[in-house]
Amino acid sequence: MDNINIGTSFAFSILKRLKYILMKIAITTDKNNFQSLVALDIEHTNYFLIIDTVNKEQYNFIPNMYNKTISGAEVFCSQFLIQQGIEKLICGNYSTQAAQILLLAGIKIEYKSGSQVSEIINLITNDDYIKNI
Secondary structure, three states: HHHHHHHHHHHHHHHHHHHHOOOOOEEEEEEOOOEEEOOOOOOOOOEEEEEEOOOOOEEEEEOOOEEEOHHHHHHHHHHHHOOOOOOOEOOOOHHHHHHHHHHHOEEEEEEOOOOOOHHHHHHHOOOHHOOOO
């Protein structure tokens, strides 16, 4: 019976690790280039950089169509990221409402204020980063 529990536990740990290796990550950025800094928050960012960790060479800058919205931008942006299948958001800061929506959807939030987008990409495509998630 102990072997079954150990085997099940091991299988769940492998599946958990695999989930993070196969994740989609969004980074807030004000410009659509890798030299840009991580933008402050999701409702004011100009772009979302979407990275699929399966294909580490595939990057997609998506304009934030809600950043000029007078009110409710954090809700619209949160819904957009959920629809994109994002599992982790890297941003400089957050609004409470956006954080609540994203966390309820199971999206992890990591804060990297003042970091350059290229530094973040180097970090998240590093195997040690994946091991420590």
